[in-house]
Amino acid sequence: MYKAGLIGVTGYTGMELARILATHPQIELTHATSRQESGKKIEDLYPFLRSYKIGSVCISDYDAQELAKECDIIFLAVPHGTAMQSAGEIFSIAKTLNKTIKIIDLSADFRIKNPETYEAWYQIKHTEQDLLTRAVYGLFDIYADSIKNADLIANPGCYPTASILGLYPALKNALIQNDIVIDAKSGTSGAGRKAQASSLFCEVYDNFRPYSIGGKHRHTPEIEQELSAIAKKEIFVSFNPHLLPIERGILNTIYAPLAKAISAEKIHALYAGEYENSPFVRVLPSGQLPETRNVRGSLFCDIAISVDTRTNKLIIASAIDNLARGASMQAVANANLCLGLPLATGINNAPLCP
Amino acid sequence: MYKAGLIGVTGYTGMELARILATHPQIELTHATSRQESGKKIEDLYPFLRSYKIGSVCISDYDAQELAKECDIIFLAVPHGTAMQSAGEIFSIAKTLNKTIKIIDLSADFRIKNPETYEAWYQIKHTEQDLLTRAVYGLFDIYADSIKNADLIANPGCYPTASILGLYPALKNALIQNDIVIDAKSGTSGAGRKAQASSLFCEVYDNFRPYSIGGKHRHTPEIEQELSAIAKKEIFVSFNPHLLPIERGILNTIYAPLAKAISAEKIHALYAGEYENSPFVRVLPSGQLPETRNVRGSLFCDIAISVDTRTNKLIIASAIDNLARGASMQAVANANLCLGLPLATGINNAPLCP
C-alpha cells in the first residue's frame, strides 16, 4: 500500500481525489492539507465519504517535512505558484532524506515548458525551472513511457486533455491545415469551489455563456505547445470556452480544414488505429456522437469524427469528465503508472449514467 | 381588437403563442386547434394560463372555413407540409369571402425560396409554389417594410434568426471571408413537445451533446439563402448544432476569417450602426458577452464581437430565446407589423432573469 498526501483538499479536484482514493486498492490517502479546514476530518468536509476509512483522515496544515517523510506520492491540488513552491520544498527534503517521492501536480506550474510563455500567461515568475525540465506532461495515452520513469508529473489541464486527444491523430498524420478552431464547453466544476458570485447556482442554472473568447484563456499555450510537438511544427489554435450548466463534463467541438482529400472512413480508421492501445479513449463508431454523460465519473475520452464535405472541414467532437479525466482521475492514473501499478488500478469504474 | 387563430396549439411554439397572446392588448386569440386536445380548454392543457381570458378558449378541430371566416390573423404552429396545406386552404377561402387574412407560418414551408432546395432538405413536394413567391421572410430587423405589406410571413427558424442577426453587418460590409463556422447551442424546447425518449429529462439533464454535425441540419439552407442575399454572393456555412440542458435559449458562436485588417473597435461601431434602429438587437459593449438568460422570454438578440488576432478570426456570439425571438414572439412581432400595429405591442416585457 502506497501512502499518499494531498495538498489542497478543499477544491473540487481535491474533493475528487479524495473520492477516488477512498476505494483505491493500492494507494491510501494518509495526509490531507488545507489552511481553512485544518482540524476537521475529511468526512466533516465531505459527508459523502462518511464510513470510508479516508473519511476519518484529519485535515492538517501544510507541513512539507511531515509530508516528505511519510508519503510515497503527493498530489498537489493547490493554485499555480503555490504548487511549484511545494514541489520544490518536498523534493529538496526528500533529497536530504535520500528518499524517492513522486509528485503529481494538478496545477499549471509544470505544464508549460518555456518559462517565459508561462510567465506571460500566468503573470508570475517561475521559480523552479530545474524541476520544469524534469517534469513530464501527464497525458498517458501519448507519454506513458516517460511517465513511468518520472518523479514529477505535470497533470494536463482539462480543456487541453480533451483538445489534444481530439487532435492527436489528425495532426500526427498531417490531415489538417494549421487553422484550428476549438469551441469548448465545460461544466461548472471547472470554475472551482471558490465562493464567487459568477459561480452561484442562480447565475449558472438555465443559462449558457461564452467566456475568455478570442484567445484569452490560459489553456491556449498549453494546447498549442502539445499540438506543436505532435505536428512537429508550430500550431496555433483559436480556443474559445463556454460555461455549461452541468456539474461535470467537457465537450470540445473542433474545426479544421482538411489538408488533403480523404474520406471520413479513412480518418476514422486512422483514429481507431492510433488509439488501439489506449483503453480509455473510445473512438465512436460512425454516426455516433459523444455526450458528456457517457463519460461522467470516468477516465474515458470519447471521440467522434465527422467531415463537412460542403465546407471541407474535419469536425472532431471529444468529451471527457473535466474533474475525472481532466484532473483527478488522470492524476491517479499517472500515479499508478509512476508507482509501477497497472494504469487502471482503482479507476476502472463505469461512467455514472444517467 | 384583432381576432387570431392558432393552428396547432399543443407544441411549445403553440404554447408560447398562447402565453404571449394572453396579455396582448390588440390581438385576441379566439380560435385554437389541435386534433389530440380538441374539446379541452386552453387552461386544461396549460394550467399556467388559468384565470386569463385565453384560458377559457375551447380547443377545436381544424376547420379552415371557420378560421377564415372568423379570424383576422392566423398563426400556423404545425409541422412543415401541413402548414403549406393550411395556408393554401385558408387563403383560397378568404378569396371567396373577399377578405384579407394575414398568415404567420412558424414552419419551414415558406422560408426556402427555391422549391427544389426545399424538397431536397425536407423530403416532401412543395405544393404551394405561388404562395412561396408571395411569402416574406419575417426577420423584421431587415425586412420590416416588406412585412408590413405582406399577408404571408415565413417566420424564421430559431437557429437562422441567431445566425443571420449575428452575421448581417459582417457580411453586408464584406468584413469576412466565405469560410464560416457556426457552432450553435440550443435549449431543449427546440426539440419540440413530442414524447420521444431522446427528449426525456433523464436523457438531457446534466448532459451536453452535439447532433446533426457536418452540415446535416435543415436550417443550413435557410441560413445560407439569407446570408447569400445579404452578401450578394453565394455563402456556405458549416452549421453544427448542440443540445443544451436548458429550456429556452440559443447561443451561437460564429467563426470567420477576417477579409481585411480592421480593428475590433471599428467592427463594433459598424455593428452598432447597422442595428441603430433595431430596438431588439443589443450590440453589447466591448468586453461583455451574451448569456442566454439575459434574453429569456424576450424578443432580444444580444450580440458580441471579438477578434482573435492570433488567428485572424472574427468571433461573433449571438443569443436569443429560441421560443420567443426564435419562434413565437417573433411571430407576434411580425403579426403586429402586418396588422399595422407598433412592432413592440404586447411584447416589450423584460427578460426573466434569473
Next chain:
Amino acid sequence: MYKAGLIGVTGYTGMELARILATHPQIELTHATSRQESGKKIEDLYPFLRSYKIGSVCISDYDAQELAKECDIIFLAVPHGTAMQSAGEIFSIAKTLNKTIKIIDLSADFRIKNPETYEAWYQIKHTEQDLLTRAVYGLFDIYADSIKNADLIANPGCYPTASILGLYPALKNALIQNDIVIDAKSGTSGAGRKAQASSLFCEVYDNFRPYSIGGKHRHTPEIEQELSAIAKKEIFVSFNPHLLPIERGILNTIYAPLAKAISAEKIHALYAGEYENSPFVRVLPSGQLPETRNVRGSLFCDIAISVDTRTNKLIIASAIDNLARGASMQAVANANLCLGLPLATGINNAPLCP
C-alpha cells in the same frame, strides 16, 4: 408617474424589483442604491435590462436626504436591521419636508408585531417600535384595505406567503386541528445573491436537501402570528424547509388533521369562495396539483386541496414564485395599492412556462 427609490439593488429581490419596474407604466425607478456597486449603471450590473430606460439609472450610495426629497415610494431590499434604520431616517426626513412617502420593506423588520419575538428570532434589538405599530402586513389578499391607507408596508416573507394563503380558508373556517406540518421547498434564489459556498452551482445542482429542520427557521414566528390572527387562537406549526435545485419557486405541502367530517368537495368550494375576489390566487380544480413553473415570474399563488381519508388529513399544496409573489412582485402590488393604483398595474404578465 410616481418616482421610486430602491435601497439595495444588488440582491435577487432588488434585481427582481428592477426587472418589474423596468416596464411599470406608473412607477419609475429613479434611484437605486448599493454600497458595492455605486457608480455603475443598472445595465452594467444587470445586462438583461440593457435598452430599457431603467438600465441607464446610476447606482449611488445610500443618501436618505436625497431619497426622501426625490421619491414618492421607497422599496427597502436590504437586510433586516438595516431596513428599520433606513425607514426611520426616511420617515423623519419626510416629516421635516412635510411630505408623504410610502415605504415597502421587503425585510423582516416590520413583520413581527411583538418586538420581543422579533428580537428572540432575529437576535437584534428592534429600534423602531413606533413604526412597527404603524406597519401593515402586506398580504393584499387579506389586508388590501389597510394597505391602501398605509405608508409602511411589511412585505411578507416568501414561505409565509405560500403558507398563509394555503391555510387561510381552513383556519378561518375552523376546518383543521391545531397540529400543522408545513413541508416547504424553495428554489435557490431564496438563499440570496451572496457569494457563499453552499449556494454554488455545483453544491445545489442535481441535489436536494432539507435545512433548518425542527422549527428553527425564522419564518416560523411570522407564519404563526398570521395564522393565529386568522384562527383567532394561538396556532403552532412545524415548519420545515428544503432547498430545491431550481431558480424560482416555492411549493409548500401542508398537513393537518381535519377537525370535523367534511368532504373534499365542500372544502374546495369553501376555498374557492374565500378567494373569489382574489385575482391572484387560483384554487385549482379537483384532481389538479400546483407546479412551481405554472407561477414562474408571476403574482399567482396556486392552491390545491386533497383529503387523505385513510389518515383523516387535509393536505394543502400551495405554490408561488418566491422572488415574485414571495417578494418583489408582491412589493409592487402593495406599492400599487398604497399609491392608489389598481392592484395589477404593471404586474399582470402571464407566467413564463416552460
Next chain:
Amino acid sequence: MYKAGLIGVTGYTGMELARILATHPQIELTHATSRQESGKKIEDLYPFLRSYKIGSVCISDYDAQELAKECDIIFLAVPHGTAMQSAGEIFSIAKTLNKTIKIIDLSADFRIKNPETYEAWYQIKHTEQDLLTRAVYGLFDIYADSIKNADLIANPGCYPTASILGLYPALKNALIQNDIVIDAKSGTSGAGRKAQASSLFCEVYDNFRPYSIGGKHRHTPEIEQELSAIAKKEIFVSFNPHLLPIERGILNTIYAPLAKAISAEKIHALYAGEYENSPFVRVLPSGQLPETRNVRGSLFCDIAISVDTRTNKLIIASAIDNLARGASMQAVANANLCLGLPLATGINNAPLCP
C-alpha cells in the same frame, strides 16, 4: 463467476443493473432481453458501456428456456404482471432441469404478501401465489438472514426503502404514535424511461410538483405492510410523493408525534445502535442533514433525526439513490447475499459528488 440474466434491459433499472454488473468481479451478465431492442448490443443502447465486456453482450428476445438453462441468477426488470409470469416460467423450467436459480424481482409482484391487497392496488390478478409465499422482502439491513437462503427476492420499492429505513428504529422501539406523514421527493429517473410527455425535459426542468397526493400512490401498502411488521401492529401512513428536477435521489421527510418524552440524543443513540451492523446505513451526526448527492450512485441510506420540541414531533430525513439503493444496486446486494458472496461485492464505490 456467476452467470446472470437481465430480463428487461431498456428501462432505467435495467440500465443501472447493466452499469453495476459491468465491473462486478463475481457476477457476469451473459443474457439481456428486450422486445424492442433485440438484436442490438448493449453498447449500442448504452454507449457509456462501450469498451466493457458487457457492452458486447447481444440483447435478445425473452426465452425462458435459454435463461433457465444458462443463468445462475436472473434479474427481473420488467413491469409488474410480466414479472410474476416470468418468475413462474423460469422456476418451473429450473425444476425440470433440477437446477437452482436465484431470481431477484425488481417489480412489485412479490412485495405485497396479501394477494387481495396487491390486486386492489395494482389492478391485476396475482397468478403466482405459491411463489408469493416463498418470496423474501429484500431489505437486507433487516432481512439478511432470510435473503441468504431465499431463491426469490422481492426487491423493495424505492420510496419504501427510504421510508422503512427511516422509520425502522422508531417503530421497533415504539418511539412514535401511529400518525405518520411521509413527504417524499424523488428524482425523475423514478418515473422510468418510457417516452411520455410528463417526463420530457421541458416539463420537469426548473419545476417541482407533487403527485398522487392523499394516499393514492402504490407504494403505500408496501410501506404500511413493512412498518406494521416492524411495529407489530397495524400502521397507517399518509404517503405523499413529489417529483424533483434531478436524475437520481429520493429524500423523504417523515413526521410523527413522539409517543413519549425522549431526548433527541437518546433517539440518535438508539438509531445508531440499531444500524450498528448495517454498513450502508449512515446515521448522521446531530446537526447534519442528508442530501441526495451524498448518496448518488451508491448503496447508502443517510438518515438524520430531529425533534421539533415546539410541536412534539420526531422528524426523520432519509436519503437514497432511487436507482441504486432504491432498485438495482440493492438488487445486486441481494444477489450477492443469496449467492453466498459478501454483501458489498462490486458495489462498494463511493458516491459521485459533485
